[in-house]
Amino acid sequence: MDLYKVLEVSKDAAQDEIRRSYRRLARKYHPDANPGDKRAEERFKEVQHAYEVLSTPEKRREYDEGPRTFFGSQGAGQPSGANFQDFSDLLGGFGNLGDIFGRSANAAQRTRAKGESITVNVRLSFEDALRGVTTRVGVPVEEACGECRGTGAAPGTAPLTCPECGGRGVQSRDQGFFALSTPCSRCGGEGRIIEKPCTVCGGNGRVRRNRQVKVRIPAGAKDGMKVRIPGRGSAGRRGGPAGDLYVVTRVEEHPVFRRRGDDFVVEVPVSFVEAVLGAQIEVPRPGGGTVRVKLPAGTQDGKQFKVRGAGAPRTKKNGAENGNLIVRVGLVVPKKLKRREREILEALAEERDEDVRQDLFKKVRS
Numbered sequence: 001m002d003l004y005k006v007l008e009v010s011k012d013a014a015q016d017e018i019r020r021s022y023r024r025l026a027r028k029y030h031p032d033a034n035p036g037d038k039r040a041e042e043r044f045k046e047v048q049h050a051y052e053v054l055s056t057p058e059k060r061r062e063y064d065e066g067p068r069t070f071f072g073s074q075g076a077g078q079p080s081g082a083n084f085q086d087f088s089d090l091l092g093g094f095g096n097l098g099d100i101f102g103r104s105a106n107a108a109q110r111t112r113a114k115g116e117s118i119t120v121n122v123r124l125s126f127e128d129a130l131r132g133v134t135t136r137v138g139v140p141v142e143e144a145c146g147e148c149r150g151t152g153a154a155p156g157t158a159p160l161t162c163p164e165c166g167g168r169g170v171q172s173r174d175q176g177f178f179a180l181s182t183p184c185s186r187c188g189g190e191g192r193i194i195e196k197p198c199t200v201c202g203g204n205g206r207v208r209r210n211r212q213v214k215v216r217i218p219a220g221a222k223d224g225m226k227v228r229i230p231g232r233g234s235a236g237r238r239g240g241p242a243g244d245l246y247v248v249t250r251v252e253e254h255p256v257f258r259r260r261g262d263d264f265v266v267e268v269p270v271s272f273v274e275a276v277l278g279a280q281i282e283v284p285r286p287g288g289g290t291v292r293v294k295l296p297a298g299t300q301d302g303k304q305f306k307v308r309g310a311g312a313p314r315t316k317k318n319g320a321e322n323g324n325l326i327v328r329v330g331l332v333v334p335k336k337l338k339r340r341e342r343e344i345l346e347a348l349a350e351e352r353d354e355d356v357r358q359d360l361f362k363k364v365r366s
Ligand SMILES: [Zn+2]
Pocket: 145, 146, 147, 148, 149, 150, 151, 152, 153, 198, 199, 200, 201, 202, 203, 204, 205, 206
């Protein structure tokens, strides 16, 4: 087996080229990327082995000179370093692709992070939430510093690629099969160095500001509703995208109307005469105006009537109807009676001579 062919490099390939090719092939044949593929696993092992030999100058020389088999640890006349098993153990199974190769990405690209998303509450009156409103909220965001345009370097200067790590953010030492990486001590893993920090942001590239953001609250907004405004959170780092803004509605409670999903519930006092005889009553509706509700004779306490479409506007799209107004009957029993009223009721009591608890006792006895 020709180890150069395994790594797909020429016999006079430089260490750099060998490492690059190894990374590419290891990534390609890594078991995580080829679950259950025995052939890929074999190739992965071959690539590991070829790299072990060719990346160690001594071993590479021996291999170039020898007519010896170099696959496996025997034949070289001296024990080879680690074998595949050790490699596997060291990384806990095959290790994770990101663990092994993530560090090879350019640090500046790695730290190109999306800005933080920010959540703010907006307090709304009952009426505003019902009708919908455009309002302004103060949002404490990190914005790109205007002085240095977010670079963190004083105007007229620019961040330098770290000369120590070449912008990779890590320093690596080759340890046989794989490179041991530690964050670069010179740049702290950033991959770049700011020699003259911007005085406004202190080199951070971002400054804290209270930004006023216009928010459109849709009609029918519920308490606790989350409105997402993409890109209005904190600025990203190193040209990364801005985070999002989430506005959470806090709707004040109404003394009369209670929200239940898209419906409103209103408890309406009904006199015992109206309940007994039936009546047409006026009921207030959320957002103003009234609706008429017909109570049939013999309406019970707690009975609910639904007035279709008199509730909250639906916030969902696609032609959904408005919510409903639920009218709940609250029976009012008079505490005082005029003499004439008392006489009428006493006559009624005699007339009806009813036993309303008959059923109750029947159920208890049986
Ligand atoms: Zn600045």
